[in-house]
Amino acid sequence: MSESKKVLLAVSGGIAAYKSAFLARELMRAGVEVRVLMTHGARAFVQPLTFQALTGFEVHTDLLDETAEAGMGHIELARWADLILVAPASANTIARIAQGSAEHLLGTVILATSAPVLLAPAMNKHMWANPAVQRNCAQITELGHELIEPDAGLQACGDVGAGRMPEPEVLSEIVISRLSSLHRAHPLEGKRVLITAGPTVEAIDPVRYLSNHSTGMMGYALARACRDAGADVTLVSGPVALNVPVGVKCTQVQSARDMLEACLKACTDQPFDLMIATAAVADYRTREAVPQKIKKSQDEMLLDLVKNPDVLATLAEQFPLTFHVGFAAETQRVEEYAKGKLGDKKLGAIVCNDVSRSDIGFGAVDNAVTLYFAGGESLELVKAPKDQIAKQLIFAIAPHLS
Secondary structure, three states, X not given: OOOOOEEEEEEOOOOOHHHHHHHHHHHHHOOOEEEEEEOXXXXXXXXXXXXXXXXXXXXXXXXXXXXXXXXHOHHHHHHHOOEEEEEEEXXXXXXXXXXXXXXXXXXXXXXXXXXXXXXXXXXXXXXXXXXXXXXXXXXXXXXXXXXXXXXXXXXXXOOEEEEEOOOHHXXXXXXXXXXXXXXXXXXXXXXXXXXXXXXXXXXXXXXXXEOOOOOOHHHHHHXXXXXXXXXXXXXXXXXXXXXXXXXOEEEEOOOHHHHHHHHHHHHHHOXXXXXXXXXXXXXXXXXXXXXXXXXXXXXXXXXXXXXXXXXXXXXXXXXXXXXXXXXXXXXXOHHHHHHHHHXXXXXXXXXXXXXXXXXXXXXXXXXXXXXXXXXXOEEEEEEEEHHHHHHHHHHHHHHHHO
């Protein structure tokens, strides 16, 4: 990240404090500079030395610590942070912040900062449902801070319900998204974007299917990039092992016909400004899926295949006011085939890459692509992580939407 991204991670008392160590590491892996503040209660669960070893910086603990004041006092700490994340946010900490208390370091820093403040509550399900806690949460929101809804599930006390702190990977993505909104331009502000991603699955019988090697990584990276660029993003995804990006609406589908139906419904409900088709849609399906498992009784099995509908071409024809971007994953004559699809499907642009390369093919972390526009422009993007490629593509495509 070229821009400065500094997060003050405030850890309050609760068993979820152990997750905050993993959260600090996730943020640092994303290029964020992290400082840690711990309440007295947090130190009963995790030692400050843990965070010092992870971040390389001394942990801030006491409001009137002479050493801390000499280095980075509460005012300087409040000025330093681009964003403050309280994770976990205990019921007691939420109450103190809601009251504007300045009797401890965390409350003082929050009163003194102009940075966004995010809180990730973590507590027993009965505490979370208590009217007093909910009243304090409402007050937190009125003060302009953001509450991250807790997860539901098995809790440390044995109860099952809402109150778990979200996983570090999820919190890290939320923080990165908020930081991006602070530092980056928003070329898709106010735009609606539809993205297809992943493979489709075409049933042969109840246990077998036709599919491909697509992992959905590029499509999900584009969903994050569009979201960070200010767009309202809808994702239609085939079966993948990826978490839906925070803030993105997602419809999960199986077959090519399912994907087309979901896209048509989304486009009919409200038109999109941009549609990016990264999904690897199966070209063929069996004429009929057999209702019972086919037994292995012969040396050969013949499948009667019929052509699937072309999702992108159908959408481009029915919704011509939307700017449609296709993806061409080829193994030979990449440019020729990509430009052919660009014209045949009447697209605004197409992104092509050579999936025969093991370093950028299906499942690879990196990608290298060339972007061709219908007007004749082109842009080559050299090998880079897919998230970076996605951002470059969005900034290149955005000016064409007008």
